[in-house]
Amino acid sequence: xxxxxxxxxxxxxxxxxxxxxxxxxxxxxxxxxxxxxxxxxxxxxxxxxxxxxxxxxxxxxxxxxxxxxxxxxxxxxxxxxxxxxxxxxxxxxxxxxxxxxxxxxxxxxxxxxxxxxxxxxxxxxxxxxxxxxxxxxxxxxxxxxxxxxxxxxxxxxxxxxxxxxxxxxxxxxxxxxxxxxxxxxxxxxxxxxxxxxxxxxxxxxxxxxxxxxxxxxxxxxxxxxxxxxxxxxxxxxxxxxxxxxxxxxxxxxxxxxxxxxxxxxxxxxxxxxxxxxxxxx
Numbered sequence: 001x002x003x004x005x006x007x008x009x010x011x012x013x014x015x016x017x018x019x020x021x022x023x024x025x026x027x028x029x030x031x032x033x034x035x036x037x038x039x040x041x042x043x044x045x046x047x048x049x050x051x052x053x054x055x056x057x058x059x060x061x062x063x064x065x066x067x068x069x070x071x072x073x074x075x076x077x078x079x080x081x082x083x084x085x086x087x088x089x090x091x092x093x094x095x096x097x098x099x100x101x102x103x104x105x106x107x108x109x110x111x112x113x114x115x116x117x118x119x120x121x122x123x124x125x126x127x128x129x130x131x132x133x134x135x136x137x138x139x140x141x142x143x144x145x146x147x148x149x150x151x152x153x154x155x156x157x158x159x160x161x162x163x164x165x166x167x168x169x170x171x172x173x174x175x176x177x178x179x180x181x182x183x184x185x186x187x188x189x190x191x192x193x194x195x196x197x198x199x200x201x202x203x204x205x206x207x208x209x210x211x212x213x214x215x216x217x218x219x220x221x222x223x224x225x226x227x228x229x230x231x232x233x234x235x236x237x238x239x240x241x242x243x244x245x246x247x248x249x250x251x252x253x254x255x256x257x258x259x260x261x262x263x264x265x266x267x268x269x270x271x272x273x274x275x276x277x278x279x280x281x
Contacts, residue, residue, distance in 0.1 A: 014254040017243040017267035018235035019217070019274045022153040023251045026161050026223050026230035033251060037154040039280050040136050041236050044211030045102045046156060046219050047144030049163045049173075054124045054142075055095055055110050056166055062092035065183070066113050068105065081105035082189050087182045092168075097180055099173040100198075101191040102210060104143045111142040118142070132158045147215035153234045160221050160232045164207050173208045174198045195222065197245060206230060210244075217274070220244035226255040239270035 012021065012035035020041055023033035031037070070085045083089075083105050091110065098106040114121035125139040134155035140148045151159075163169045176199045178191045194210040197203045204225040211219035217237035223230050233251050238244040243263075250261040274280075 013260065014250055015261045015263050016235070016247045016250060017238050017240070017263045017271065018247050019237040019271055019278075019280070020153040020234075021236065021247065021251075022157045022232075022234045023255065024157045024161070024232045026164050026232045029157070029161060031154075031157070032231070032255060034154070036275075036280050038136065038152050039236075039278060040150050040152055041278070042147040042213055042216035043144065043149055043151045043156065043236065044213040044216040044219050045104075045144040046151075046209050046211040046221050046236075047139060047142065047149045048098050048102065048107050049159055049169065049209050049221065050125045050128060050139060051107050051110060051121075051142040052095060052099055052169050052172070053128055053159075053163060053166070054114070054121060055091070056168060057124070057128065058114055060091060060114070062090065062095070062168075064091050064113075065089065066091055066094065066109060067184075068109055069112055071105070071108065084182070084185070084187070086184070087187070088184050089180060089182045093180045095168070096172040096175060096178060097191050099169065099209065100175045100178060100193045102194050103191070104145060107143045129155070129159070132162055134158055144211055144213070147213055153236055156221055156234045156236075157232050160207065160223060160234060164223050164230065164232070170207050174205055195220065197222070197224070197248065218244050220248065222248065224248070224252065226252045231255055237274055239267040243267055 020036040020039045022037050024031045065088045094106040097103040111118040111121035129137045137151040137155045140146050176193050180189050195208040198205045207223040220235045223232050235244045235247045253259045
């Protein structure tokens with residue numbers, strides 16, 4: 001989707017706790033809400049949606065059993081995983097737990113097993129970004145562990161809408177609970193979705209990805225039904241664990257009723273500090 005279809009004002013018509021945000025019609029790309037939509041910010045594990053697109057576009061067999069490799073030394077940040085090194089799991093299961101549960105070692109091994117290896121995989125991610133018109137986006141790893149994985153809310157809306165076109169990503173990213181099966185040795189691990197809205201009876205979430213780094217704050221991108229249509233929601237650098245969920249609710253209410261909403265003082269103070277830190281004023 002070209003950048004010309006994602007145009008909006010800088011100021012948001014609805015109160016949001018996220019420092020940067022975009023809400024768009026997922027069918028047309030028309031922007032409904034925009035708040036600092038072109039601010040370049042770290043995006044944490046939201047990265048994994050582009051990882052999924054690169055895996056699917058590679059054409060690699062989803063049924064292939066992959067042997068889990070351990071981290072390179074420089075990738076030790078947030079490196080904890082319950083997956084046993086040298087055990088095996090199918091590519092499709094790695095992709096599912098990377099999306100639904102943000103399993104970092106799963107995303108890492110998906111890249112390692114790409115034709116040409118990890119470096120070629122990251123190049124494919126950046127090539128995909130450029131083809132989608134994500135001109136202010138840069139990926140340096142497939143997990144989102146580096147704060148140098150950066151984008152804008154406007155760019156991420158394009159990525160989210162592209163991912164929405166893939167049934168596999170829709171299914172895997174919104175799986176509420178999953179038990180992944182490994183072999184050599186044989187064992188299973190249970191995973192839950194990092195976005196609680198995927199399990200809420202009050203929401204119809206059809207695509208989801210969360211993210212968190214100290215440098216990125218709380219991030220959430222998703223597509224959900226609102227006013228009878230699929231709506232893409234991008235929230236970057238939110239204050240507090242629940243703030244992105246509150247913003248999602250405020251976005252949906254605005255789409256459905258025009259209600260502007262309000263956010264807590266602590267969130268407003270955090271936003272002001274972050275705006276100054278990033279020079280967004």
